[in-house]
Structure formats: C-alpha cells, structure tokens
Amino acid sequence: MSIEKQKISPPEDRIPSTKYRIKIRETIRRRLAEEENFYPLELEDFDEVKYKPYTTTEKEDESIPPVKFIIDKYYMMRITNDASKILVSVYLDYGFLKTNRVKEVVDVNKKKPFLSNPKGRCVIRLFNDDFCELAEIPMKHSSSFSYHPVSSAPQLFLGLIENLAENKNYHYRIECYNKDEELIGASKIREFTAGVQSGKQPVFFVSTSDLHGGSKARFKRGKVVGFKAKVNPRLERLMKHIHVKELDYTFDKGYQVFTTSGDNVDNGSYHEYWADLFTCGNVNFARIPFTPTIGNHDYFNGGWGRASWFGGKARTQKHFHMFIQTPRTKGGAYFSQDVGNVHMIHLDSIGLNWGNESIACESRQWNWLNEELKEWRRKAIEEQGPQFCIVFLHSAIFTIGYFGRARNNSDALAQSCLTPLFDDYGVSAAIFGHDHLYQRSLWRSTQYMCIGVSGKMSINYFDWLRDRTDYKVMKDEEGEKARGYGVTYVAPNVEDMSEDEKIRFEEWLFSVKNKILNSDLSSFYIFETEEEIDNYKELMVNRGLKEKFIEEKIIEKMRTCIWWRYYNLKGKLVDSAFMESIERVLDEDYINCPNPHIR
Numbered sequence: 001m002s003i004e005k006q007k008i009s010p011p012e013d014r015i016p017s018t019k020y021r022i023k024i025r026e027t028i029r030r031r032l033a034e035e036e037n038f039y040p041l042e043l044e045d046f047d048e049v050k051y052k053p054y055t056t057t058e059k060e061d062e063s064i065p066p067v068k069f070i071i072d073k074y075y076m077m078r079i080t081n082d083a084s085k086i087l088v089s090v091y092l093d094y095g096f097l098k099t100n101r102v103k104e105v106v107d108v109n110k111k112k113p114f115l116s117n118p119k120g121r122c123v124i125r126l127f128n129d130d131f132c133e134l135a136e137i138p139m140k141h142s143s144s145f146s147y148h149p150v151s152s153a154p155q156l157f158l159g160l161i162e163n164l165a166e167n168k169n170y171h172y173r174i175e176c177y178n179k180d181e182e183l184i185g186a187s188k189i190r191e192f193t194a195g196v197q198s199g200k201q202p203v204f205f206v207s208t209s210d211l212h213g214g215s216k217a218r219f220k221r222g223k224v225v226g227f228k229a230k231v232n233p234r235l236e237r238l239m240k241h242i243h244v245k246e247l248d249y250t251f252d253k254g255y256q257v258f259t260t261s262g263d264n265v266d267n268g269s270y271h272e273y274w275a276d277l278f279t280c281g282n283v284n285f286a287r288i289p290f291t292p293t294i295g296n297h298d299y300f301n302g303g304w305g306r307a308s309w310f311g312g313k314a315r316t317q318k319h320f321h322m323f324i325q326t327p328r329t330k331g332g333a334y335f336s337q338d339v340g341n342v343h344m345i346h347l348d349s350i351g352l353n354w355g356n357e358s359i360a361c362e363s364r365q366w367n368w369l370n371e372e373l374k375e376w377r378r379k380a381i382e383e384q385g386p387q388f389c390i391v392f393l394h395s396a397i398f399t400i401g402y403f404g405r406a407r408n409n410s411d412a413l414a415q416s417c418l419t420p421l422f423d424d425y426g427v428s429a430a431i432f433g434h435d436h437l438y439q440r441s442l443w444r445s446t447q448y449m450c451i452g453v454s455g456k457m458s459i460n461y462f463d464w465l466r467d468r469t470d471y472k473v474m475k476d477e478e479g480e481k482a483r484g485y486g487v488t489y490v491a492p493n494v495e496d497m498s499e500d501e502k503i504r505f506e507e508w509l510f511s512v513k514n515k516i517l518n519s520d521l522s523s524f525y526i527f528e529t530e531e532e533i534d535n536y537k538e539l540m541v542n543r544g545l546k547e548k549f550i551e552e553k554i555i556e557k558m559r560t561c562i563w564w565r566y567y568n569l570k571g572k573l574v575d576s577a578f579m580e581s582i583e584r585v586l587d588e589d590y591i592n593c594p595n596p597h598i599r
Helices: 018-034 233-249 271-285 318-323 364-381 410-425 499-517 530-541 543-558
Strands: 074-077 086-091 121-127 133-138 156-161 169-177 183-186 190-193 203-208 258-260 335-339 342-346 388-392 429-432 438-443 446-451 472-477 484-490 561-568 573-580
Touching (some): 074 271, 086 271, 121 156, 233 271, 233 484, 233 561, 258 271, 410 446, 543 561
Parallel strands (some): 342 388, 388 429
Antiparallel strands (some): 074 086, 121 169, 203 484, 484 561
C-alpha cells in the first residue's frame, strides 16, 4: 500500500506544526510496517552534523586507544542514490559468543527488543587522507527508528556520513562509550574512497551470490551448539580473496559497490547468521558499500514450511530489512541506484512460493520495474543518465542446473515475466544465483550470468542439457572450479567528458595496458579455440604482437563497453566478456508478457 493512499489531512483551521507532521509520519510508518511494506530509512532520520573542511591540517592519533573490546562487525550501505552519503551500521556482539558487548551500552529488553534503551553511545570519527579529523558523527541506536524492523535488533547502531567529495580518500573509526562516558570499545581505522556519482568516470564493482553466512556456525537461537561458534570457512576464504585481489583486478581503482544476488545468509531469522556474514565480510564491507539482493534464505531458511522449527512459517522480509538498508523509495525489497555509467536494479524475484512479493506480469513489483526501465531508457536516449543497465535477482532464470531447468517453478515464472522487459528496454546483463554453478548465457541481446557458488557447497549441472537449450550457453563451469566472484568494469560516457577528463582517462588506460602487458594475459582474457591458444603462445614471446593484441581486444573496448570477468578462488580467470550498450527506441505500446518458458 503506497503512502499516497494514506494521506492524513490536518484540520482546516490549523497549520501543520512540526509535532503534527511527525505524528502524521509516524502513523503512516506504523501502517506500512503492519502491512509488511516497511518504510525505508531516510536522511531526515539522522541528525545534522557540522563538518570541517577536507583541507583541515590538525592531525589526530591513528592508534587505537586502550579499550575493553575491539569492534569488528561494521559495514557500509547506501540509503539514497547519492554517493556523497554513506550509512555505517555497527553490530555489537550479542551474547551468543559469551562476550555480550551490547549490555555495556544498551539496556536490552529481551521480550520486546524494540523497547531497548541505549545507556551509552557510539560515534564515527571521520578523518581526511592526512588523518585530520573532519567530524564526530553520532550514531543512533536501532530503537530510535520506530515501526521499522531495525528496531528489533538491539545490537545495532547506525550513523550517516555525509558531504563526501567524489573520489576523495577518507579514514574513520568507530568508538563506543558507556553511561559514564568511558571509552570501552573501538574499531581499527578503516580507509575508504568516496563513490563516483558522475557517468564520466570508469567504475568497477564486485558481484557474489549465495554467500550463506552462518551455514557452518552451528547456531541455534542464541546458543552455540558444540564447543564454539564456527565461521563459514568458504565465505571467509572468499572475502579474503576479494580483498587481496581488489587492486590487481581493478587496476588500482577499487570497487564502488559490493553487490550480491541473494541468499546472503543461510537463515534470515537468525541474528547470529548475519553476525557471521558481517564477521567474514568486514574486510570488504567496512570500505565498500554493501548492496545485497534478497534471496529465499534471507526471508528465512528456504521459504514456506522449510525449517519451521527454527525460522517460523511467516514469509516476512523483516529479518532482511532489520540488518540491510537500501536506497528504496517505497516498501518491498526491490530498489535501484546509479553507479557511474550504469543503472543497477535489484529485484525480489523469488515469488510467492518462497516469499511474499510477486514478480508476475502486472504485479506491483513488475509495474515498478517497467516504469524504472522506461525512465532509465528515456534518460539514456536523451543522454541524461547511464548508458548501461544491469539487473540483480536471485532466481536461476537461465541455467542447466536444477532450478533453472525445471518447469512451473518460481524461477520459470520469473524468466517468463522478466525477459520481455529486459529485451524491450535493452538491459545489458542480468546477474543471479540460486543454482550453485557458474553459467553465462545469451538470450537475444541480454547476457545472463549465474554466479551461485560463492559461499556454500556447489551443485553439479546436467551435462546432457548443455547442447539442448533454446538459448545460447556461452560458458559454464561447476564444482570448486566455479567457486568465485564477478568483477565488472563499466566504461564512462566519453561523450560527456571534458578534454582534460579525456586526457586523464587515456592516461589511465595506458597504465592498464602496461599492467596487462607485464602480466600473464590469461589472467584477463580467455583463450579457448586451438587457433587462439596458438596465438597466445606466440603473444607470450613477441612483445610487439602482445601489445597490439591488448590494444585491439581489451583497451579499445574499455572505452565503450562493460567488461565482465569471473575469477575462482585459485585466482584463475573462468570467463570474460565485453558487452556493448544496447540501442532501443522507447516504445509506449503494451509489452507482451509473459514469454513462453525458455529451457
């Protein structure tokens, strides 16, 4: 139910006061929360902070002061389509490891967690690249956000960093104080780079799926089964690999956002499983905004009727929204954002069999997606917005695995209802998971990448189906060979660049060419046919030919294309592809939906 249909008009003889407007807003939020249509966190929910100029010169101590405990679970997110604003959430250890840090700063109401009251405080200390303090940003306890799912997580503190300058380097530290204003907890100082808002800058982002945080943790409702809690070793290894290889794979640019395609945890109703995700992912999430897609396990363990002893039977998004905030404009777990020259759309595609949001033709989410793509295409035609569009979802809509091949399931419905929109508006790529394998497919003009083997066990596909699909399978892999993540490069809009910006872009491309030239070419480009393999051997001994090949096959395409690469955890390049922007004429006619199921 939309907010517009629930307007509350004040009496005609009075002007709405601030108190009255707050009452109206709280009433609307309560109604939305009651209907599983949770309102998004807004900028006005956070206090305004005065920042010093970035050029401040008074340096601060970089070391961690003496504290009772180290804060190691905090993560960045975006709650608005504005790269100059970043939300930082802190997850304090909450009892399950026998190290309850929440009680140090919060009076917890165990029966009604949303009534918990902070007795201490946490702050973000923000520094510039020279470690000069720019601001002390107060963090709000989760109980401050009435009628929002986050209020049921007493271990969370949230703070908003604003006024970030594009592409500038920053440092920050989390500090928590008890009721006596004693510093009792602090994090290490983390460095991050403010995001890119303009389409005139090249950007990289990283993509994973099916992380399944907590799948090896042996938790059971706040108690550890066994001797001690265990992190998910596959997830921990994945996150470390992403961190170590980041600058190599992005040519020193770094990632703008960390995207996922669902199943971020093994059971969304377990707070401890989210703790496992944030513990393993802290090395990345503390520096890169985390923008996940919802999957069936993020509702609770699998969907309706699954693991009912542990997760309950209610198909609710509240556990996802409790820990994940996104740049939404209305209820639901679907949202969009611009990152450089690409428009990203995240969907709740798992359907009513698993969740509580339909993706069927003419459903509210389908209508929202139709309008979102129409607006993106209109801006692209008028050269007022990103040239590329990538959609993230969980459903395995094109795979030769178990879910992607089946008929009459939610994945088949998602494919039938989404592909007409993707084709009509010219979506460049769709990235998804659910089937625990790697597969890149082509249907009409759109590339479809299944990357569902990041953090849990792999599932083999049906070999005999590879040559019997009605669409084109470009690349497939299974097992441990496919366990990895995607690295996506998005070319800037060169036409919008000034002459100075074009010069700097060409200088960066020259440095990229030199880096590839002095590296193993197979780390960036796939050689598959016998002719290409023979050429590769020749390129390795002839530097002139290698340089020419890199310029023609890679650098030239980096000026105008999306460059997709998928790496496994052994550092091997599994797949790579370039995707040009797709031209479409905006057609206002009715879209023929659904398509027949393509197998």
